[in-house]
Amino acid sequence: MLPERTVERLSEYRRTLLRKLSEGTTHIHSHSLASMHGITAVQVRRDLMLIGFSSDNKKGYNVSELIDFISSILDSQSVIGVAVVGMGRLATAITSYFNGKRSKMRIVAAFDNDPDKIGREIASIPVYPIDEFAEQCKRLSVRIALLTLPAKAIDGIRHIIDASPVEGVLNFTSKPFTPAEGSDIYVEDYDIITLLEKVAYFIKDDDIS
Amino acid sequence: MLPERTVERLSEYRRTLLRKLSEGTTHIHSHSLASMHGITAVQVRRDLMLIGFSSDNKKGYNVSELIDFISSILDSQSVIGVAVVGMGRLATAITSYFNGKRSKMRIVAAFDNDPDKIGREIASIPVYPIDEFAEQCKRLSVRIALLTLPAKAIDGIRHIIDASPVEGVLNFTSKPFTPAEGSDIYVEDYDIITLLEKVAYFIKDDDIS
Numbered sequence: 001m002l003p004e005r006t007v008e009r010l011s012e013y014r015r016t017l018l019r020k021l022s023e024g025t026t027h028i029h030s031h032s033l034a035s036m037h038g039i040t041a042v043q044v045r046r047d048l049m050l051i052g053f054s055s056d057n058k059k060g061y062n063v064s065e066l067i068d069f070i071s072s073i074l075d076s077q078s079v080i081g082v083a084v085v086g087m088g089r090l091a092t093a094i095t096s097y098f099n100g101k102r103s104k105m106r107i108v109a110a111f112d113n114d115p116d117k118i119g120r121e122i123a124s125i126p127v128y129p130i131d132e133f134a135e136q137c138k139r140l141s142v143r144i145a146l147l148t149l150p151a152k153a154i155d156g157i158r159h160i161i162d163a164s165p166v167e168g169v170l171n172f173t174s175k176p177f178t179p180a181e182g183s184d185i186y187v188e189d190y191d192i193i194t195l196l197e198k199v200a201y202f203i204k205d206d207d208i209s
Numbered sequence: 210m211l212p213e214r215t216v217e218r219l220s221e222y223r224r225t226l227l228r229k230l231s232e233g234t235t236h237i238h239s240h241s242l243a244s245m246h247g248i249t250a251v252q253v254r255r256d257l258m259l260i261g262f263s264s265d266n267k268k269g270y271n272v273s274e275l276i277d278f279i280s281s282i283l284d285s286q287s288v289i290g291v292a293v294v295g296m297g298r299l300a301t302a303i304t305s306y307f308n309g310k311r312s313k314m315r316i317v318a319a320f321d322n323d324p325d326k327i328g329r330e331i332a333s334i335p336v337y338p339i340d341e342f343a344e345q346c347k348r349l350s351v352r353i354a355l356l357t358l359p360a361k362a363i364d365g366i367r368h369i370i371d372a373s374p375v376e377g378v379l380n381f382t383s384k385p386f387t388p389a390e391g392s393d394i395y396v397e398d399y400d401i402i403t404l405l406e407k408v409a410y411f412i413k414d415d416d417i418s
Contacts, residue, residue, distance in 0.1 A: 004407065011406040012398070015383055019360075037385055038396065073410075080409050089302035094401055096298065101383075101402060105409055144408055151228075168412040170404055174224055174310075176246055186411040187247065188404055189221070192303055193310060195379055195397055197220040198213065199353055200289050200314055201282075202395040203377040 006047050007074070012037060013044070014070045021063050029060035075104040081142040083166070084110040085130070085157060086149025087122050090172060094146070095123035108140045130157075134164040144168040151175040161185065215256050216283070221246060222253070223279045230272050238269035284313040290351040292375070293319040294339070294366060295358025296331050299381060303355070304332035317349045339366075343373040353377040360384040370394065 002010075016036055020028060030048075031041040048054070048061075053069045055061045084091045087110040095107045110127045112118060117127045128136050136142070145166045149157065151173040161169065162179060168186040171177040174193060179185040211219075225245055229237060239257075240250040257263070257270075262278045264270045293300045296319040304316045319336045321327060326336045337345050345351070354375045358366065360382040370378060371388060377395045380386040383402065388394040 001411070004411075007407050007410050008403050011403040012385070012400070015400065015402070016385065019384065036387065037398075038387070074406055076409060080412075082405065089298065089305065093298035093302050098402065098405070105405055143412055144405065146405075168408040170408050175228065176221070176225065178245065178247070186408060188408050189246075190404055191221070191224065193224070193307065194217050194220040195399060196291065196307070196314055196353065196355075197283055198216050199377040199379050199395060199397050200285060201216050202210070202213075203289075203352055 002050060002073075006050055009037070009039075009043075009047050010051070010070050010074055013047070014067055014074070017063050017067045017070075021067065025063055027057065027059035027061065028063055028066075032060070071104075079103070079141075080105045080144060081108045081137075081140050082106060082144045082146055083108065083133075083137055083140070083142040084125075084146045084148060085112075085133075086147065086153070087112045087114075087117055087127050088148060091146070091148040092123045094148070095125060099124065105144070107146070108142060109136055111136075130160065133160050137164045137166060142166060144170065147171040147173055147177060149173060211259060211282075215259055218246070218248075218252075218256050219260070219279050219283055222256070223276055223283070226272050226276045226279075230276065234272055236266065236268035236270065237272055237275075241269070280313075288312070288350075289314045289353060290317045290346075290349050291315060291353045291355055292317065292342075292346055292349070292351040293334070293355045293357060294321075294342075295356065295362070296321045296323075296326055296336050297357060300355070300357040301332045303357070304334060308333065314353070316355070317351060318345055320345075339369065342369050346373045346375060351375060353379065356380040356382055356386060358382060 013033060030044040034041040034044045051073050053066060082105055084095060084107060091110065099107050107125055110122060110125050111130045111133055112127050113130050118129050120127055143166060145161055147169060154173050154175045154177060158180060162183055169177050171187065171189045174191050176189045177187050179187060222242060239253045243250040243253045260282050262275060291314055293304060293316055300319065308316050316334055319331060319334050320339045320342055321336050322339050327338050329336055352375060354370055356378060363382050363384045363386060367389060371392055378386050380396060380398045383400050385398045386396050388396060
């Protein structure tokens, strides 16, 4: 299994490569790819060595080949269904942004406890009541849950996730998601406040120097 | 300066500690804090050692003292103004979520080129035309810009950011933000797709094992 940071960078390289390809670029050097991501060429070469991609070409990496290679590492064979839990503004924005961008993952269902939302389609996906979670996830081949519900509701959702076919959780609430003991659900906690605090810390330090 | 990952974890510890404090917890052991974040107690102790916080107390860390200590490391003395560039759905969701949660940072202005948005308040903040960016940022003490505009618009925004007092950029578009050469703007590129692809990779691997 690759290190988490390598996986993140591969995803970012692929996104850049797809854009370059659409702009007509056929080859790219490691230092160009590196500078577009604010990292060193050594780092790029190390990441690609780790997945077994090499290029002797003087023109640099073949963009199209590298995209396919990264895709063979990152992507699942079949489409992975993603479910949203808590269909508020953030979830609506994410769903609209995400769907259609990646063919190997798709947000297919939303769950909420608001009677005004249940039974409707929001951002073109159907909203189900939360007590149908396991049943609908099974039916729709959902393997990832995206948590965008209020932080105080997260403890109540744990047993619902654990009793479902969901294998991975991407948690956008401000409270970490802890799966039940013994569960091997992969969790990525993610809070926008952390990122803003990080930026603030690093610009704050500029003052001192 | 602390490592980036340490800063992220300190921000996350503080959020957990604030919640525990509000629930009446006065002391917490490193292993409890660790398990709430899915990391080891050694990691927690190492992070706190790095900022010079120590606790000999058998009851664990004093929650309130630790919050104050982390805040003295992370927070700026004065409130940091944040500006949003591209006031769409994601920006509206983030602004509503963020404002009021942290006293040391505040989203104070939004910029857009849509005449229907300019001059209005969205999520309780005023929307200005993009050509007033430098002027308004100066007036409102904005030091961080949050980019939520379409990826294709990001190249056009570079010189506007560079000509403004902005010192830090949090970029939510799918294209990396590269400041002008010689600029010392701190950039954090962040794309939700990367996180989803990461979760997908780690659950995909479960299949093989």
